[in-house]
Amino acid sequence: MTLYSAGFSCLLLLLSTFSSAFADSSCKGTCTHDGYPLPCGVWLKNETKSASLGTYALNSGVAKLHCSFSSLPEPVQIQWMFRPSDSATAPWREFPCAKKEEHKNCQKEEIVVESNCEVRMNSLRMSGTYKCAATIPNHHDQRYRAFSSEFAINVVGIEPVKVISSKLPVNRNGEINLEVCANPRPDVFWHTVDGIITPDSASKRFAVTSLSPKTILKVQSEPVSPVPYCYKTSLLIHKVQENDEFHMSIRGELSIVHEKITVRVKSSNGIHGYYLQYLIASLIYYFS
The missing domain is CATH 2.60.40.10 (Immunoglobulins)
Structure with missing residues (x-):
């Protein structure tokens, strides 16, 4: 590795560390476990409307899913989950969005994370149930987890x-x-x-x-x-x-x-x- 490339890598690492530290420090709220004046936890704020769900055509349909959560004392991490429609007992699994955008609004009284996920219907096996899960990392109590409603999607085609x-x-x-x-x-x-x-x-x-x-x-x-x-x-x-x-x-x-x-x-x-x-x-x- 050349001196230039080593220096450039170190610079990127410092910038990344600085950005992460800045994001963490700017997204800290104050809360209390007893619920007064501001309770600690995670709450569903908004989610995909049922009118945008239903049946999509294979290879041309695009479902646009949305959810947002408010939380304290830290922002949540949002995962999009999927379960196939042919098995009600199949475990939920995380799936990658074709296009994903997230926005974070940091306030001391309420931290809001919004996630938008595009699902392109390129396989019949994408028929199933979708939902988003929000958790605050390194917090294990149930209050630090929340889920959206389950979104049913059916893909039709040949x-x-x-x-x-x-x-x-x-x-x-x-x-x-x-x-x-x-x-x-x-x-x-x-x-x-x-x-x-x-x-x-x-x-x-x-x-x-x-x-x-x-x-x-x-x-x-x-x-x-x-x-x-x-x-x-x-x-x-x-x-x-x-x-x-x-x-x-x-x-x-x-x-x-x-x-x-x-x-x-x-x-x-x-x-x-x-x-x-x-x-x-x-x-x-x-x-x-």
Whole structure:
């Protein structure tokens, strides 16, 4: 490290220490534990209005949450907390705001900290309950903690379809297994040469399995867990043709999404070529 960079780092450290000390000294109030004349503690002052909450569109909705707390003898630290809507027993966890602004108003009679949090709805799993928690650091009594109301947010929309697996040999039976994630539960339509086919129905060459919740097994000794908002379905094909193309439509609450399922049909030429390569390799081995 050069002398210049070392000196610059020390200067930044001194400035940071000075700023912190100044902020702490300017945000000290006087209070009494017996409540007179000014009680010690934390109190909710303001919070998000219910009119700004509700249902938001996936990838375009932005919820603007707000809360403020008054406290004595020191300012509070505010954390934004989240619990998913698919589990009422899940623990609350802190989540990062897409954009967060805080303002502090320091007075001896009342110290107010205001927090504004933007939540951008880029995942269905952001559906759930939100709240803000305020605490005065290094004070452990219950009076030095407070919470806002719980804000319910629901994210609706359709995420891109995922191909789990596919097996498409020409002139033989094949299948395509998909994962569809949407909220609420969507309607699925396959577009085939035989017409439109929905889950639990079939045509001459095609059949579609039911749209069932996707599950995962986290631990062998425990039951499977559902994947929130995600479903699985399969298209079964009788005698796959080389020119087969696969399209589907997914209808949600706000829109209809049209998807071209990009999968590769294993051509008969490719199969013959594989066996030809195998035969040549066998002959070389035999005569060597």
